[in-house]
Amino acid sequence: MPSLNDAMKKWNTPVEMLRNSQAGMYVYPVVTPEFQNWRNEQAAWRESAVLFDQSHHMDEVIVEGPQATEFLSHHGINSFANFDLNRAKHFVPVTPNGHVIGDHIIFREREDKYILVGRAPTSNWLMFAAAWGKWNVRLRHDPRSPSRPEGERVLREHYRYQIQGPEAYKIFEKMNGGPIPDIKFFHVDWINIGSKKVQALRHGMSGAPGLEVWGPYKDKDYIHSVILESAKEAGVNIVQCGSRAYSTNTLESGWIPSPLPGIYTGDGMLADYRDWLGADMYEAAGAIGGSFVSDNIEDYYVNPFELGYDFYIGWKKDDFIGKAALEKIKAQGAHRKKVTFEWNREDVLKVIASGFEEGTPYKWIDFPQPNYASSSADMVMQGDQMVGMSMFNGYSWNERCMLSLGVVHKDVQVGDVLTLRWGEPDDTAKTSTEKHKQAEIRVRVSPTPYAKEARENYADSWRTKAAE
Amino acid sequence: MPSLNDAMKKWNTPVEMLRNSQAGMYVYPVVTPEFQNWRNEQAAWRESAVLFDQSHHMDEVIVEGPQATEFLSHHGINSFANFDLNRAKHFVPVTPNGHVIGDHIIFREREDKYILVGRAPTSNWLMFAAAWGKWNVRLRHDPRSPSRPEGERVLREHYRYQIQGPEAYKIFEKMNGGPIPDIKFFHVDWINIGSKKVQALRHGMSGAPGLEVWGPYKDKDYIHSVILESAKEAGVNIVQCGSRAYSTNTLESGWIPSPLPGIYTGDGMLADYRDWLGADMYEAAGAIGGSFVSDNIEDYYVNPFELGYDFYIGWKKDDFIGKAALEKIKAQGAHRKKVTFEWNREDVLKVIASGFEEGTPYKWIDFPQPNYASSSADMVMQGDQMVGMSMFNGYSWNERCMLSLGVVHKDVQVGDVLTLRWGEPDDTAKTSTEKHKQAEIRVRVSPTPYAKEARENYADSWRTKAAE
Numbered sequence: 001m002p003s004l005n006d007a008m009k010k011w012n013t014p015v016e017m018l019r020n021s022q023a024g025m026y027v028y029p030v031v032t033p034e035f036q037n038w039r040n041e042q043a044a045w046r047e048s049a050v051l052f053d054q055s056h057h058m059d060e061v062i063v064e065g066p067q068a069t070e071f072l073s074h075h076g077i078n079s080f081a082n083f084d085l086n087r088a089k090h091f092v093p094v095t096p097n098g099h100v101i102g103d104h105i106i107f108r109e110r111e112d113k114y115i116l117v118g119r120a121p122t123s124n125w126l127m128f129a130a131a132w133g134k135w136n137v138r139l140r141h142d143p144r145s146p147s148r149p150e151g152e153r154v155l156r157e158h159y160r161y162q163i164q165g166p167e168a169y170k171i172f173e174k175m176n177g178g179p180i181p182d183i184k185f186f187h188v189d190w191i192n193i194g195s196k197k198v199q200a201l202r203h204g205m206s207g208a209p210g211l212e213v214w215g216p217y218k219d220k221d222y223i224h225s226v227i228l229e230s231a232k233e234a235g236v237n238i239v240q241c242g243s244r245a246y247s248t249n250t251l252e253s254g255w256i257p258s259p260l261p262g263i264y265t266g267d268g269m270l271a272d273y274r275d276w277l278g279a280d281m282y283e284a285a286g287a288i289g290g291s292f293v294s295d296n297i298e299d300y301y302v303n304p305f306e307l308g309y310d311f312y313i314g315w316k317k318d319d320f321i322g323k324a325a326l327e328k329i330k331a332q333g334a335h336r337k338k339v340t341f342e343w344n345r346e347d348v349l350k351v352i353a354s355g356f357e358e359g360t361p362y363k364w365i366d367f368p369q370p371n372y373a374s375s376s377a378d379m380v381m382q383g384d385q386m387v388g389m390s391m392f393n394g395y396s397w398n399e400r401c402m403l404s405l406g407v408v409h410k411d412v413q414v415g416d417v418l419t420l421r422w423g424e425p426d427d428t429a430k431t432s433t434e435k436h437k438q439a440e441i442r443v444r445v446s447p448t449p450y451a452k453e454a455r456e457n458y459a460d461s462w463r464t465k466a467a468e
Numbered sequence: 469m470p471s472l473n474d475a476m477k478k479w480n481t482p483v484e485m486l487r488n489s490q491a492g493m494y495v496y497p498v499v500t501p502e503f504q505n506w507r508n509e510q511a512a513w514r515e516s517a518v519l520f521d522q523s524h525h526m527d528e529v530i531v532e533g534p535q536a537t538e539f540l541s542h543h544g545i546n547s548f549a550n551f552d553l554n555r556a557k558h559f560v561p562v563t564p565n566g567h568v569i570g571d572h573i574i575f576r577e578r579e580d581k582y583i584l585v586g587r588a589p590t591s592n593w594l595m596f597a598a599a600w601g602k603w604n605v606r607l608r609h610d611p612r613s614p615s616r617p618e619g620e621r622v623l624r625e626h627y628r629y630q631i632q633g634p635e636a637y638k639i640f641e642k643m644n645g646g647p648i649p650d651i652k653f654f655h656v657d658w659i660n661i662g663s664k665k666v667q668a669l670r671h672g673m674s675g676a677p678g679l680e681v682w683g684p685y686k687d688k689d690y691i692h693s694v695i696l697e698s699a700k701e702a703g704v705n706i707v708q709c710g711s712r713a714y715s716t717n718t719l720e721s722g723w724i725p726s727p728l729p730g731i732y733t734g735d736g737m738l739a740d741y742r743d744w745l746g747a748d749m750y751e752a753a754g755a756i757g758g759s760f761v762s763d764n765i766e767d768y769y770v771n772p773f774e775l776g777y778d779f780y781i782g783w784k785k786d787d788f789i790g791k792a793a794l795e796k797i798k799a800q801g802a803h804r805k806k807v808t809f810e811w812n813r814e815d816v817l818k819v820i821a822s823g824f825e826e827g828t829p830y831k832w833i834d835f836p837q838p839n840y841a842s843s844s845a846d847m848v849m850q851g852d853q854m855v856g857m858s859m860f861n862g863y864s865w866n867e868r869c870m871l872s873l874g875v876v877h878k879d880v881q882v883g884d885v886l887t888l889r890w891g892e893p894d895d896t897a898k899t900s901t902e903k904h905k906q907a908e909i910r911v912r913v914s915p916t917p918y919a920k921e922a923r924e925n926y927a928d929s930w931r932t933k934a935a936e
Contacts, residue, residue, distance in 0.1 A: 025502055032616040033501050033712075034493055037840065039832055039902035056619065145619065148500040151524065153621035244501075345824040352820055356813040356868055364507055367835065372505065397902070400824055434507035434865070 004277035004284040014264040014297045018375075020429040021287035026258070026374040027147035028243035030056040030154050035240040038248075038368050042397040044239035045249060049165035051227060051240045052249075054212070055156055055220065056145035059123040061104070062157075063130075064113040065137035072106070072114060075129050075321055077304055079314030083108055088186050088201050091116060092309050093125055095270055098325030099262025099301040100309075101125050107188060107201070117160070120144070120282035121261035128276045132269065159220035161227065162203060164210030164249075167236045172200075172211060174230040183211070194226035248368045248394035251403040254340065254449035256391050260288065260375040262301035269321075282374065287430060289373025291421035291438060292389055300377055300389075305334030306407045308448070336407040340450040341380065341390055341420060343402035344442035351422060351439045362439040363423030365402070368395040372432040379421040380408060380443065387412055390420055390443070396450075403450055404443070416445045472745035472752040482732040482765045486843075488897040489755035494726070494842040495615035496711035498524040498622050503708040506716075506836050510865040512707035513717060517633035519695060519708045520717075522680070523624055523688065524613035527591040529572070530625075531598075532581040533605035540574070540582060543597050543789055545772055547782030551576055554656050556669050559584060560777050561593055563738060566793030567730025567769040568777075569593050575656060575669070585628070588612070588750035589729035596744045600737065627688035629695065630671060632678035632717075635704045640668075640679060642698040651679070662694035716836045716862035719871040722808065722917035724859050728756065728843040730769035737789075750842065755898060757841025759889035759906060760857055768845055768857075773802030774875045776916070804875040808918040809848065809858055809888060811870035812910035819890060819907045830907040831891030833870070836863040840900040847889040848876060848911065855880055858888055858911070864918075871918055872911070884913045 011017040031053045035041065044050040063072060073080040076091045083089065091106040102125070104118030116122065123141055130139050142157040163171055172180045172191065181189045183202040191200045191211070196219060201212040215223065231238035241249075250257055261283060263270055277283050288300065304310050304326065313326060354361035364370070370393055380388035388408030395402050404420070412418070423438040424430075479485040499521045503509065512518040531540060541548040544559045551557065559574040570593070572586030584590065591609055598607050610625040631639055640648045640659065649657045651670040659668045659679070664687060669680040683691065699706035709717075718725055729751060731738055745751050756768065772778050772794065781794060822829035832838070838861055848856035856876030863870050872888070880886070891906040892898075 024504055027500070030619045032495070032618065035616070036492055036899035037832075037834070037902060040899065043902070053618070148503070149619070150500065150521070151498045151613065151617070151622035154619035345821075348824065349817065349821055353813075353817055355863075355865075356816065358868065361868075364505075366505075395823075397823075400826065400829075431504035431508065434505060434511070 002279040003275045004279060004281070005271075005274040007279040007284045008264070008274070013295050015288060015294060015300070017284075018286060018288040019293070021285060021373070022429055022431045023285045023287055023374070024147075025372065025432045026286075028057045028246055029145045029147045030149060031243045031246065033244045034242040038242065038245040039397045041239050041241045041245035042248060042368065044237070044241070045164045046398045047165070048237040048239065049163060049168045049171060049231065051238050052162040052164070052246060053240070054160040054162055055158070055217070056154065057246075058117050058160075059120050059144050060142040060157055061116040061123045061126055062113065062140040063116065063126065063137055064110075065135075066112060067136040068112045068114055071130065071135045071137045073314070073317060073320060075126060077309070077314065077320065077322065077326065078312045079317065081314065081316070085110070086188050088188055090186075090309070090312065091122070092304055092312060093122055094304060094322035094326065095262045095266060096268065096321055096325060097262065097266055097270075098303050098322045098329055099298075100259050100304060100307060101261045101263060102259070103309075105201075119257065121263070124277060124281060124283065125261070125263070125273070128273050131276070132272060156217045158214045159217050159223060160212065160214040161223065162210060162212040163227065163238070168210045170234040170236050171227065171231045171238060174234040175226060193223050196223065198223070244368060247371075248396060250392065251340070251394045251396055251405065252398065252450055254338070254405060256307060256338070256405045258371075258375045258392055259302045259307070260297075260300040260377070262298070264297045286374035287372075287432065288375050288377060289371065289424070289430065289432065290376045290378040290390070291424060292377040292379045292386075293425060300375070302336075302407060303329055303334065305329055306336040306338060308338050310334070333410075335410055336388070337410055338448050339388070339406065339408050339412070339414070340446040340448045341404045341406060341418075341443035342446045342450070343404065343420070344444070345401065347439070347441040348402050351441065354439075360435060360437050363436040364434060365422075368397070370394065372430070378404070378406075380406065381419045381421065382412070382416075387418060399450065405448065408445060412445055414445050414447055418443050418445060470747040471743045472747060472749070473739075473742040475747040475752045476732070476742070481763050483756065483762060483768070485752075486754060486756040487761070487892075489753060489841070490897055490899045491753045491755055491842070492615075493840065493900045494754075496525045496714055497613045497615045498617060499711045499714065501712045502710040506710065506713040507865045509707050509709045509713035510716060510836065512705070512709070513632045514866045515634070516705040516707065517631060517636045517639060517699065519706050520630040520632065520714060521708070522628040522630055523626070523685070524622065525714075526585050526628075527588050527612050528610040528625055529584040529591045529594055530581065530608040531584065531594065531605055532578075533603075534580060535604040536580045536582055539598065539603045539605045541782070541785060541788060543594060545777070545781045545788065545790065545794065547780065547785065549782065549784070553578070556654050556656055558654075558777070558780065559590070560772055560780060561590055562772060562790035562794065563730045563734060564736065564789055564793060565730065565734050565738075566771050566790045566797055567766075568727050568772060568775065569729045569731060570727065571777075573669075575667075587725065589731075592745060592749060592751065593729070593731070593741070596741050599744070600740060624685045626682045627685050627691060628680065628682040629691060630678060630680040631695065631706070636678045638702040638704050639695065639699045639706060642702040643694060661691050664691065666691070712836060715839075716864060718860065719808070719862045719864055719873065720866065720918055722806070722873060724775060724806070724873045726843045726860055727770045727775070728765075728768040728845070730766070732765045754842035755840075755900065756843050756845060757839065757892070757898065757900065758844045758846040758858070759892060760845040760847045760854075761893060768843070770804075770875060771797055771802065773797055774804040774806060776806050778802070801878075803878055804856070805878055806916050807856070807874065807876050807880070807882070808914040808916045809872045809874060809886070809911035810914045810918070811872065811888070812912070813869065815907070815909040816870050819909065822907075828903060828905050831904040832902060833890075836865070838862065840898070846872070846874075848874065849887045849889065850880070850884075855886060867918065873916065876913060880913055882913050882915055886911050886913060
């Protein structure tokens with residue numbers, strides 16, 4: 001099997017390789033596109049309760065062994081000092097150069113056992129790291145479900161459901177047969193779902209308080225039935241969320257799912273990693289989409305300060321990968337910060353209108369999720385200057401507008417009106433986009449998280465600490 | 469199990485029942501929503517070649533036995549006189565009152581064996597008819613795949629692929645290892661696909677000549693691989709079509725997939741049928757969506773003359789179900805005819821723009837397929853007069869416009885500009901639509917089929933005979 005390094009040799013730059021990926025859309029697999037319709041499904045997390053089936057779209061990695069904590073602590077920026085068994089964390093690994101690789105949610109199941117859930121770049125990095133170093137750890141990898149199973153059966157290690165929304169707690173109480181424990185944000189406890197005792201994480205992807213529950217995949221149908229039945233008994237209009245609406249929930253809560261892993265450059269461990277990674281893996285087969293085209297792939301990288309993850313950093317740890325680089329960034333101060341871009345209505349409608357005209361239209365804005373790559377990078381301009389990068393977009397029925405998440409220069413202020421270049425400047429081999437021309441869309445810089453609900457009701461976390 | 473009749477008793481009218489269905493969208497199941505992106509996939513059937521995977525969205529019924537021909541001839545309007553083994557037909561059953569029940573493609577596999585493929589109403593009617601009468605036939609029913617399998621395995625009796633587009637023939641020649649037989653429209657012959665001999669129907673859902681092939685489901689992956697490999701060798705850009713683009717191909721070719729089966733009224737055989745039908749079946753669980761609301765469900769029915777199917781009618785047959793009723797309609801002349809409605813760009817954009825405003829917006833137009841029920845019925849007005857009914861809609865990237873298929877009063881002329889009422893006048897329990905207000909959308913009456921390609925290159929069939 002050729003490696004990422006082998007794949008990269010066929011192109012002038014890794015940017016060129018990724019911009020010409022033919023992997024197609026980044027798919028949220030297996031879960032039906034719509035249960036009701038994506039507008040109702042978006043409204044549910046704001047107005048009543050939504051049920052996310054998160055069993056399929058993320059990798060899971062189980063890390064166990066005498067050195068599990070040491071291993072993870074060394075490969076993530078996070079402090080592990082206060083990592084009790086009843087807690088979860090937002091685990092962020094960076095490269096030796098301080099660039100974000102990805103992020104996972106990490107659960108501590110035992111003193112010497114962790115479960116991590118998230119996109120492939122973090123899983124791959126950890127699997128490599130365990131093999132590259134001398135660690136007494138055992139890793140088990142359950143990759144995300146196939147993007148296009150076309151009727152073949154799909155099994156996972158765990159089912160994973162999340163219930164969110166202002167009426168979610170009524171369902172928990174009904175399921176639990178009484179008040180549920182007062183679980184703090186990103187803490188874990190056990191609740192009853194019918195006859196099963198199930199672990200629950202206090203979470204809130206959609207900005208409202210909710211729980212994420214998981215267990216053996218064979219229990220999935222049972223848990224699903226009990227949730228729906230309990231909602232009915234509690235008189236709550238729970239709406240199952242399909243894959244079309246699902247990915248947009250992050251726009252209101254402010255998490256950027258898809259930073260490009262900063263692993264295409266650098267020597268030593270990073271060069272070895274590129275030899276280890278297969279040419280069929282996320283890092284080689286994924287796609288960069290958007291108007292930002294640079295010869296230097298490092299221009300697409302982000303660091304934890306820019307994403308608002310700096311307060312996770314365990315500075316007191318003796319060492320961890322990237323510590324020196326992060327110290328340097330800290331000393332200099334981060335140049336960018338995370339924001340939400342609110343797209344101008346008239347400009348969006350101008351783009352849509354071009355789909356009703358002869359000739360080459362502007363890049364189609366597909367609702368509710370127009371991203372057309374595993375990592376998006378659209379230029380955000382102030383006059384002739386590029387002052388930011390839009391990294392994840394979508395339409396919010398709740399806000400009745402197009403939003404995107406990204407980073408801007410630190411001098412940009414909330415309320416500033418900038419211009420997003422929408423669509424690619426050239427034709428690539430990318431199969432996920434039709435032939436199009438570029439448009440300019442005005443965007444207003446807004447806080448992260450954007451949603452009023454999320455801003456007001458969210459627990460103390462990176463979401464509220466960033467860009468305010 | 470309660471019957472359709474039982475279900476109907478809970479409502480004032482069957483219209484009320486169907487307008488409040490909570491079945492959700494009519495789903496095109498199992499096949500991935502997008503392989504590339506739906507714009508490219510639509511363009512492929514016009515510009516190069518498209519691969520439709522039709523293995524999952526239709527029922528199949530196998531009818532065999534000494535009376536197979538007699539049974540089918542009695543329950544369909546079609547002439548069976550010229551039904552050789554190498555032919556297929558577009559089989560249309562009507563009620564004793566002459567209302568269309570549905571339609572299937574019917575293949576004759578042996579003298580005494582037929583395979584039928586299509587939506588549930590025709591399958592259900594035939595299964596009932598075989599039980600209700602005294603027929604020496606055996607029916608085997610392979611229902612369409614589940615709408616939301618959520619990772620469970622799905623198996624069918626047959627795979628079914630269709631390859632369409634101006635360059636499709638190059639792929640057939642490559643697969644066949646030489647020129648393919650000159651199969652006439654709706655005729656069947658055998659071709660080679662790799663090491664397999666496969667039956668092929670000359671068909672053309674997307675308006676360009678193409679072939680539909682089928683065989684045992686276990687061969688699906690092999691056939692799929694050979695098709696893609698042959699396209700590559702032939703230098704043809706074949707694009708696999710996902711479920712989002714798939715349903716829109718009919719807009720360009722002019723087939724209305726979803727007439728409401730005319731079975732909710734009438735006594736005798738029809739009353740018995742409503743006792744036979746289960747409350748979980750298509751006829752009871754399906755949905756009517758759209759602006760047209762009538763207390764009388766017969767106002768939603770159509771007859772074969774209105775759909776342009778009248779030239780199928782086997783008038784020379786001694787008798788068949790509905791013959792007397794059709795003779796009466798023929799004597800009076802049909803009041804309506806099938807047309808394509810071309811939606812006004814400005815009005816469509818006005819509807820879309822409302823999704824970016826506060827308050828209750830117009831009914832969302834979801835791209836490329838805004839239908840939100842198993843049967844759609846939107847009022848088409850000339851001033852205050854309802855002069856037509858729009859029955860199936862969608863956006864065509866090839867034509868760069870919204871189109872719908874439906875019927876209009878016979879006096880309406882191609883080129884007339886009418887008004888389509890978009891959205892429902894009231895709130896129903898339908899889960900497939902968000903809360904909305906109604907809009908008026910101007911529509912220009914156009915021929916069926918709409919596509920210039922289809923109009924010019926299509927074989928002599930109902931598609932070109934209707935409404936011209």
